[in-house]
Amino acid sequence: MNFLRDERGQGMTEYILLVFLIALLAYAMVQVFGNTVKNAFNSGAAKLRNAAR
Secondary structure, eight states: OOOHOOOTHHHHHHHHHHHHHHHHHHHHHHHHHHHHHHHHHHHHHHHHHHHHH
């Protein structure tokens, strides 16, 4: 049962899982808040355009 004690590659696997979870969370946040952020930026841009006139 030496393979149970062999920890080589464990760090890389944990790193890959962490990166995957962060990417999944970022994707979910874009899906949930994407339109809200887009509308806020568009509103701000419209105010700047009107102020520049």
